Amino acid sequence: MTDEAKPEEAKSDAKPEEVKSEAAKPEAKPADAKPAAKPAAAAAAAKPAEPAAPPVPLEPAKFGQFLKEHGISSERLPDSCGVETIVVAADQLEKAMRLLRNSSEIKLDLLLTVTGVDSADTFDSVYHLWSYSHLDQLVVKVLTKKADVAEGELPAVPSLANFWSAANWHERETYDLVGIRYSSHPYLRRILNPWDWEGHPLRRDYKQLVDALNDKNPHSMR
Amino acid sequence: MATEIQEIDLKTDEMIINMGPQHPATHGVLRLLLTLDGETVKHVEPVLGHLHRAQEWQGQNRTWFQYQALIDRVDYLSGMFTSWAMARACEQLDGVTVPERAEYMRVIVSEMNRITSHLLWLGTYLIDLGAMFGFPFYPFREREKLFDLLEEIAGQRMMFNYIRIGGVLRDPKPAWFDKLKAFLDEFPDRIDEYETIVTQNPIFLKRTKGVGILKQSVATDYGVTGPCLRSSGIAMDLRRTRPYSVYPDLKFDVITFDKEGDTWDRYMARILEMRQCVDIIRQCVEKIPTGDIMGKKQMAGMRIKAGEGFAAVESPRGVLGCYVTSSGGEKAVRFRWRNPSFCNLTILPELLKGCPLSDIMAIFGSIDIILPDVDR
Amino acid sequence: MSNTNPVVPEELRETVTLSSLDLMIDALGQVLSPVLSPIANLARSNSVWPLTFGTSCCAIEMMSVGMSAFDISRFGSEVFRATPRQADMILTAGTITRKMAPALITLYEQMPEPKYVIAMGACTITGGMFNDSYSVVQGVDRIIPVDVYLPGCPPRPEGILDALLKLQQKIRTENYGERRKKMYAQTSVRKVDYDTGRCLEDLIGVVQEDTAAALAKAPDSNT
Numbered sequence: 001m002t003d004e005a006k007p008e009e010a011k012s013d014a015k016p017e018e019v020k021s022e023a024a025k026p027e028a029k030p031a032d033a034k035p036a037a038k039p040a041a042a043a044a045a046a047k048p049a050e051p052a053a054p055p056v057p058l059e060p061a062k063f064g065q066f067l068k069e070h071g072i073s074s075e076r077l078p079d080s081c082g083v084e085t086i087v088v089a090a091d092q093l094e095k096a097m098r099l100l101r102n103s104s105e106i107k108l109d110l111l112l113t114v115t116g117v118d119s120a121d122t123f124d125s126v127y128h129l130w131s132y133s134h135l136d137q138l139v140v141k142v143l144t145k146k147a148d149v150a151e152g153e154l155p156a157v158p159s160l161a162n163f164w165s166a167a168n169w170h171e172r173e174t175y176d177l178v179g180i181r182y183s184s185h186p187y188l189r190r191i192l193n194p195w196d197w198e199g200h201p202l203r204r205d206y207k208q209l210v211d212a213l214n215d216k217n218p219h220s221m222r
Numbered sequence: 223m224a225t226e227i228q229e230i231d232l233k234t235d236e237m238i239i240n241m242g243p244q245h246p247a248t249h250g251v252l253r254l255l256l257t258l259d260g261e262t263v264k265h266v267e268p269v270l271g272h273l274h275r276a277q278e279w280q281g282q283n284r285t286w287f288q289y290q291a292l293i294d295r296v297d298y299l300s301g302m303f304t305s306w307a308m309a310r311a312c313e314q315l316d317g318v319t320v321p322e323r324a325e326y327m328r329v330i331v332s333e334m335n336r337i338t339s340h341l342l343w344l345g346t347y348l349i350d351l352g353a354m355f356g357f358p359f360y361p362f363r364e365r366e367k368l369f370d371l372l373e374e375i376a377g378q379r380m381m382f383n384y385i386r387i388g389g390v391l392r393d394p395k396p397a398w399f400d401k402l403k404a405f406l407d408e409f410p411d412r413i414d415e416y417e418t419i420v421t422q423n424p425i426f427l428k429r430t431k432g433v434g435i436l437k438q439s440v441a442t443d444y445g446v447t448g449p450c451l452r453s454s455g456i457a458m459d460l461r462r463t464r465p466y467s468v469y470p471d472l473k474f475d476v477i478t479f480d481k482e483g484d485t486w487d488r489y490m491a492r493i494l495e496m497r498q499c500v501d502i503i504r505q506c507v508e509k510i511p512t513g514d515i516m517g518k519k520q521m522a523g524m525r526i527k528a529g530e531g532f533a534a535v536e537s538p539r540g541v542l543g544c545y546v547t548s549s550g551g552e553k554a555v556r557f558r559w560r561n562p563s564f565c566n567l568t569i570l571p572e573l574l575k576g577c578p579l580s581d582i583m584a585i586f587g588s589i590d591i592i593l594p595d596v597d598r
Numbered sequence: 599m600s601n602t603n604p605v606v607p608e609e610l611r612e613t614v615t616l617s618s619l620d621l622m623i624d625a626l627g628q629v630l631s632p633v634l635s636p637i638a639n640l641a642r643s644n645s646v647w648p649l650t651f652g653t654s655c656c657a658i659e660m661m662s663v664g665m666s667a668f669d670i671s672r673f674g675s676e677v678f679r680a681t682p683r684q685a686d687m688i689l690t691a692g693t694i695t696r697k698m699a700p701a702l703i704t705l706y707e708q709m710p711e712p713k714y715v716i717a718m719g720a721c722t723i724t725g726g727m728f729n730d731s732y733s734v735v736q737g738v739d740r741i742i743p744v745d746v747y748l749p750g751c752p753p754r755p756e757g758i759l760d761a762l763l764k765l766q767q768k769i770r771t772e773n774y775g776e777r778r779k780k781m782y783a784q785t786s787v788r789k790v791d792y793d794t795g796r797c798l799e800d801l802i803g804v805v806q807e808d809t810a811a812a813l814a815k816a817p818d819s820n821t
């Protein structure tokens with residue numbers, strides 16, 4: 001029952017998200033200041049002071065600037081709780097990640113998670129990067145427009161698993177649950193659900209299978 | 223039925239053995255597909271998901287208030303940390319300030335929880351190594367005492383639901399602190415007791431020394447965190463390197479070894495961590511101020527401001543993170559867990575390659591995973 | 599097929615073949631069970647050996663109950679067996695997911711009769727906290743028969759002891775002849791296919807068609 005009600009509700013919720021997150025920024029800052037003060041400060045210093053103007057592209061901050069110097073264009077999104085957030089085009093993702101990981105001045109060498117999000121009109125692949133040795137953090141997103149995905153196909157994002165082992169299982173999981181296909185992944189197979197599972201459970205349009213194991217009127221052995 | 227005698231070639235074929243999902247030493251329901259060449263492990267393929275309970279799906283379909291009660295089950299041996307990670311992520315988004323007394327209480331209860339988690343690990347690990355059912359009686363004795371204390375303030379033995387968004391649930395009575403102090407006084411002696419039995423035990427040393435060495439380059443490549451990483455000589459402990467809560471005010475050092483760690487080092491790291499927890503709790507009990515314990519009103523229709531945030535805490539197994547996307551509604555848009563067990567388990571195929579069959583359990587146990595944390 | 603024994607239900611007649619010795623033992627059991635059952639039951643009820651089957655949180659409480667603070671050995675159940683062949687009872691400690699369900703059924707079927715099940719925790723009774731989850735079996739009684747329900751999330755160790763005492767009571771009042779009659783009815787609950795993880799009720803039709811087709815073909819190919 002809930003999963004039928006979910007898509008409409010979530011969709012209507014998600015529309016104002018982009019606008020609202022901009023507005024909510026100033027309030028979100030002070031809370032963050034205490035626990036994650038240092039990384040926040042670095043990102044905040046570079047942030048231009050123009051709170052309400054979503055269409056105007058934001059100035060690239062530290063990491064965006066770094067990528068720009070190396071010839072990779074990125075788009076900056078509003079910070080998520082004081083952490084720099086950038087969008088990278090899918091075909092430049094691998095190059096960008098290699099740079100961020102290996103260059104000696106940046107060295108974001110801890111890939112925390114790869115998350116798949118089924119947003120209102122995009123499939124996001126979100127990478128959280130930390131470092132083992134210093135305090136910087138970065139969120140990288142790859143957005144695939146739903147309109148660009150052909151009927152019956154999965155959105156494709158290049159895989160990082162070939163040079164970064166940490167991404168391997170996370171990408172498999174994202175493939176399993178959200179249905180993002182990581183091209184050139186060495187072993188892209190369902191990891192949590194059974195191998196013959198149908199559908200991707202965290203999609204908005206997922207319909208739950210109802211059978212003897214979970215119907216509401218069980219022929220149980222009671 | 224063929225009757226002719228065939229030539230027998232003495233070359234051994236590779237054999238695939240299925241271990242689990244119901245196996246007493248896999249700590250739950252992990253399934254390992256082992257490719258063996260005689261006694262040597264050629265390849266391991268972990269098959270996960272036998273405990274996939276759709277926690278992330280639940281996160282999107284339950285209200286904030288309901289989901290708070292559920293997340294203790296993400297990592298049931300250290301429920302305080304999962305609650306804390308979620309609370310921190312939501313507080314960041316919502317701009318809630320947590321009262322200082324609540325922060326101290328959080329540190330106290332979660333360090334207690336860390337001890338119980340390591341104690342359970344110690345007991346089961348020794349069973350894995352073949353110490354049969356005698357040894358776990360010792361760590362479980364102290365575990366029960368800690369559980370009694372935690373139950374007194376949280377109301378449940380394992381699923382505490384004590385750390386809430388904005389603070390903690392209840393303020394303990396002064397007598398509780400006295401009981402806690404009494405426990406802290408006797409606990410170091412108990413650790414000595416375990417160490418007398420285990421640490422220099424020749425059988426234990428034979429099984430663990432030089433087994434399953436985790437190289438630094440491998441660890442960083444796979445994103446390993448927690449005691450496994452620290453015992454391999456990388457001093458990364460969120461409580462020190464990215465301090466949160468009141469940890470900056472407390473005095474303690476990151477426990478790390480200056481060489482690449484083997485199974486015995488990972489054991490030692492956890493023993494030392496338990497001693498360190500006792501110190502931290504002592505300091506907190508002395509320093510804890512009086513005051514409020516809750517900064518946000520807890521109610522069924524609670525909302526969190528729109529936006530997205532990521533927060534992490536140092537759980538007994540490593541960096542436990544929580545990525546929340548909210549649209550300002552009663553439910554989250556996306557809830558994502560960064561589970562230390564899931565990430566640490568990825569090194570298993572790497573560590574087991576080329577080791578004898580009998581070492582599998584020694585190495586696997588020393589990573590200290592628990593299955594709901596892997597499968598969610 | 600000389601099998602006319604009423605204890606084997608209709609749909610299993612083809613898979614089970616009882617020899618005449620079996621039938622004799624059965625008849626003897628029927629006659630003697632009023633006399634022997636109370637004695638055997640008393641002995642059995644005081645040594646219910648559980649299987650070490652724990653999938654999640656409840657399993658930790660199951661471990662606690664074996665330790666010195668609660669000490670399940672006072673009731674004769676401290677011998678946790680790792681193999682189903684030596685166990686009398688499953689404590690289904692923890693959530694059973696769709697991926698795990700076939701394994702649980704196999705374990706249950708591998709246990710020798712008489713066997714008992716305690717459904718431990720809200721998850722295994724109704725799905726509990728994970729009600730509605732796409733991957734959770736909403737109640738373990740949909741796949742195996744349950745003797746005692748033990749609610750709680752997780753149940754306290756004292757609760758486990760209580761459930762064990764209830765089970766012992768049940769065993770003591772049992773008549774072995776009666777139980778044997780129900781035996782095949784109980785083992786025929788395999789509702790989920792091990793290989794595909796799908797509900798067997800859906801598959802039965804498919805299998806019947808396949809076998810019918812194979813049978814129709816068989817005489818031709820043999821001759």
Ligand code: SF4
Nearest residue numbers: 655692719720721751
């Ligand atoms: S009933 Fe509760 S404690 Fe037991 S397995 Fe389910 S969620 Fe865990």
